[in-house]
Amino acid sequence: MATGRIERWHEAGLIDAETRDRLIAYEKEHSRPIALWAVFGIGALAIGLGLVSLVAANWEEVPGNVRLALHLALIAGALVALWLREDRLTAASPWVVEALVFIAAVLGLTFFGHLGQVYQTSAPLWEPLATWLLLFAPLMLLTGRAWPVAALLVGGAIYCAWEYNLAFGELARRRDGEDAPWAFLALVTALPVLFAPLGAFLRSRSTREAFWRRLEQAALAYAVAGASIMTALASVGAFESGAGPLNPASQLVRAAIIIVAGALVAWGRQGVSGRMSGAILALAGLIVAVVSGANGIELLAALLFMALWAGIAAAALIAGWRGVFQLCVGVIALRLIVLSFELASDLLLSGFGLIVSGLLILGIAWGAWRVSRRFAPDEAGKAP
Amino acid sequence: MKLARLAAALLPLAGLAGLWAWSEHISRQGTDWEVPVAGYDPRDLLRGHYVEFTYDWPSRDDERQEEGPPRIQPPPEALCLSGDPPLITQAAAFDPFDRAVFEACAHPILADPGGVYGAAGLRTGRLYVGQDRARAIEERLAARDLRAIVTIRQRKDGTFTPVDIRFRPLTEAEREAREGDSIRPAAPPIMTRPEPGRNE
Numbered sequence: 069m070a071t072g073r074i075e076r077w078h079e080a081g082l083i084d085a086e087t088r089d090r091l092i093a094y095e096k097e098h099s100r101p102i103a104l105w106a107v108f109g110i111g112a113l114a115i116g117l118g119l120v121s122l123v124a125a126n127w128e129e130v131p132g133n134v135r136l137a138l139h140l141a142l143i144a145g146a147l148v149a150l151w152l153r154e155d156r157l158t159a160a161s162p163w164v165v166e167a168l169v170f171i172a173a174v175l176g177l178t179f180f181g182h183l184g185q186v187y188q189t190s191a192p193l194w195e196p197l198a199t200w201l202l203l204f205a206p207l208m209l210l211t212g213r214a215w216p217v218a219a220l221l222v223g224g225a226i227y228c229a230w231e232y233n234l235a236f237g238e239l240a241r242r243r244d245g246e247d248a249p250w251a252f253l254a255l256v257t258a259l260p261v262l263f264a265p266l267g268a269f270l271r272s273r274s275t276r277e278a279f280w281r282r283l284e285q286a287a288l289a290y291a292v293a294g295a296s297i298m299t300a301l302a303s304v305g306a307f308e309s310g311a312g313p314l315n316p317a318s319q320l321v322r323a324a325i326i327i328v329a330g331a332l333v334a335w336g337r338q339g340v341s342g343r344m345s346g347a348i349l350a351l352a353g354l355i356v357a358v359v360s361g362a363n364g365i366e367l368l369a370a371l372l373f374m375a376l377w378a379g380i381a382a383a384a385l386i387a388g389w390r391g392v393f394q395l396c397v398g399v400i401a402l403r404l405i406v407l408s409f410e411l412a413s414d415l416l417l418s419g420f421g422l423i424v425s426g427l428l429i430l431g432i433a434w435g436a437w438r439v440s441r442r443f444a445p446d447e448a449g450k451a452p
Numbered sequence: 453m454k455l456a457r458l459a460a461a462l463l464p465l466a467g468l469a470g471l472w473a474w475s476e477h478i479s480r481q482g483t484d485w486e487v488p489v490a491g492y493d494p495r496d497l498l499r500g501h502y503v504e505f506t507y508d509w510p511s512r513d514d515e516r517q518e519e520g521p522p523r524i525q526p527p528p529e530a531l532c533l534s535g536d537p538p539l540i541t542q543a544a545a546f547d548p549f550d551r552a553v554f555e556a557c558a559h560p561i562l563a564d565p566g567g568v569y570g571a572a573g574l575r576t577g578r579l580y581v582g583q584d585r586a587r588a589i590e591e592r593l594a595a596r597d598l599r600a601i602v603t604i605r606q607r608k609d610g611t612f613t614p615v616d617i618r619f620r621p622l623t624e625a626e627r628e629a630r631e632g633d634s635i636r637p638a639a640p641p642i643m644t645r646p647e648p649g650r651n652e
Contacts, residue, residue: 128582136472143468147461154457172464179468187475188580188613192566203467206460239565 070095132186139179146172150211158213162278166213173204173220192235197228218267218282225260226290233257237313250311254318258325263287264349265332268342284333285452288345291326292380295352298359299373303410305364316360326353344383345452351379370407374400388445389452397444401436405429482607483559484615486538489577489600502580503589503617505602509543509574527575532557533606554610562610577602579614592619599626 071092078088127135146168149157157164180196183189201224208221233253240248267284271277298319301307307314327350334346355376362368381396383389408428412421489505509531528545532553535541546553548562563573579602581589592598598619606612 128584140465140468140472144465147465151458151461176464176468180471183472183475185580187479188615189475189478190564190568195566199467199471203464206456207464210457210460235566242565 136179136182136186139175139182143172143175143179146175147207154211162213165211166216169208169211169213170216170220173200173208173217176200176204177224192231194228194231194235197224197231201225201228212279212283213276214278215282215286218279218286222260222263222283222286222290225263229257229260233313248311250313250315250318251321253313254321255325258322261287261291261326261329261349262332264291264329264345265336268333268345269336271337281452284337284345287329288349288452291329291349291352292376294322295326295355295359295376296373298356299362299369299376302359302362302364302372303366303369307360307363314360319356319360323353323357326350326356329353341387341452344387348380348383348452351376366407366410370403370410373403377403385443385445387452390445392452393444394440397436397440401432404432478607479605479613482605482612483537485533485535485540485559485604485606486601487540487604489602489617502578503586503593504576504578505593505600505617506576507574507602510540511543527563527572529563529571529574530554530610531561531574533559533561538603559606560610561604561606561612564611577604577614579617581617589617595619597622597627599623 074083074088074091074095077083078085083091150165150168150172154165157168177196177200180200184191184196201221205221208217212218212221233256237248237250237253240253264284264287267280267282267287271280271284274280301314307316307319309315312318330346330349330351330353332346333349334343336342337345355372359369359372362372377396377400381393381400384393384396405428408425412425488508488510490508509528530546530548530553531543532546533540533543537559546557546560548554554560561574563569563571565571567573568578569576589600593600599622601618601620602614603616603618604612605615
């Protein structure tokens with residue numbers, strides 16, 4: 069495959085005959101028998117699937133305690149391997165350690181479901197999730213190496229917080245009516261953002277820089293996504309003025325936590341990148357605080373959304389994050405297109421209107437492309 | 453640092469093992485009661501394999517409605533069971549927030565608001581079983597001449613867990629009651645087969 073391309077390069081005068089021969093010789097030496105590997109892969113997959121279905125077919129035949137013991141033994145095996153061999157495995161590849169931690173944590177999570185199956189118990193989802201976080205968060209924080217464990221930890225915390233919010237909010241609404249502790253529930257949903265300062269603080273102080281960076285990014289993404297979703301909710305008028313999970317007081321509590329997290333990030337990670345990361349969090353917090361004021365006003369909600377992403381773009385310019393800047397330009401362009409539909413939906417009913425909105429979309433896309441080319445930071449700067 | 457890592461590895465193991473032991477302990481506690489069940493809904497494949505049923509609590513005679521169209525009532529959120537375990541002679545509804553009644557009751561059961569069915573946890577229940585068994589149970593639940601009985605394990609704090617389901621043929625009285633309710637087919641006498649032991 070590569071040989072043909074190298075020949076073409078030679079014919080186009082890009083490389084001389086000697087380079088061509090050396091390249092071809094190198095490719096021959098390093099060629100991988102992909103077809104053979106594919107056959108091996110298919111065989112291994114078939115065996116794996118067969119094993120899984122054998123276990124699944126006989127699942128009920130195996131007594132519950134035996135199954136639970138096997139499950140626990142698998143977790144123990146992963147943990148023992150981590151404890152005894154972590155340094156050696158890291159030397160081979162940090163991904164081996166990452167995979168072990170991830171598998172142990174996921175097996176731990178499924179153990180709760182397995183217990184429920186054997187003992188016919190049921191509980192609201194946040195309870196096993198919270199227990200799981202309590203038991204596995206220290207392990208994940210101490211041995212995680214890359215993004216899968218960071219995403220699992222932050223994702224698990226977010227899921228748990230919102231499950232708690234839903235289950236307890238519903239219960240509280242039925243029991244206490246208007247007086248339910250909405251501010252406390254809002255505080256719980258904002259807590260996962262605090263992973264950002266933790267990651268920011270430990271990034272330069274740990275040998276596992278990649279893990280803490282991902283942890284900070286995941287929490288930052290939660291805050292930005294949350295603020296963005298709230299502007300979308302405001303656009304459709306979902307905020308309630310009375311008591312409820314989205315009332316102004318709850319929003320202020322969430323905003324306070326996010327702004328505190330931003331300040332801590334800026335303090336914990338010195339330098340331009342850390343300050344910009346903190347600034348993005350603070351901006352997201354401000355948006356969360358004022359977003360209910362734009363409830364039901366489409367233009368204002370869209371402006372808040374674009375202010376958030378323009379702010380992120382500015383931070384990306386200052387800190388030199390090329391990918392983030394381009395993402396921001398794309399997101400703002402998309403929101404402009406959506407806004408044009410929101411504000412002038414009746415335009416789409418006529419042929420002339422369709423032509424106008426088509427031209428508008430082309431114009432926005434062209435503008436976004438020009439902005440991205442003109443202003444995007446040069447070097448492929450790393451994300452926050 | 454090494455100690456912290458050891459602790460971090462031991463914590464999940466100890467925690468999960470503890471949870472297991474606790475579940476085992478709880479599952480052995482309590483009094484077993486047998487509750488007749490009526491009707492069922494097909495199992496929900498996404499949630500694994502279970503049979504879903506509606507409890508048919510033996511109510512007091514004066515609570516039982518004799519005449520008129522059936523009244524629609526919210527399901528009870530607390531019941532006080534009495535009888536000789538596993539036989540329930542009476543299940544009296546009470547206010548779940550009334551501590552005095554709860555304390556006075558020897559065998560209370562409460563609907564778990566956080567459970568799958570929430571406040572309706574005393575009307576509907578589910579029993580997780582294997583796929584094959586769920587299918588067999590489903591068929592038998594649909595059979596007209598069998599009565600399904602669910603065994604629940606009830607604990608002092610009002611929690612309970614369905615532990616098993618079994619079937620028995622309808623008793624003569626139950627058969628009579630069922631025949632009384634249903635509309636008899638108006639087939640000519642030549643078409644009905646004489647049933648053994650019955651003289652119609």
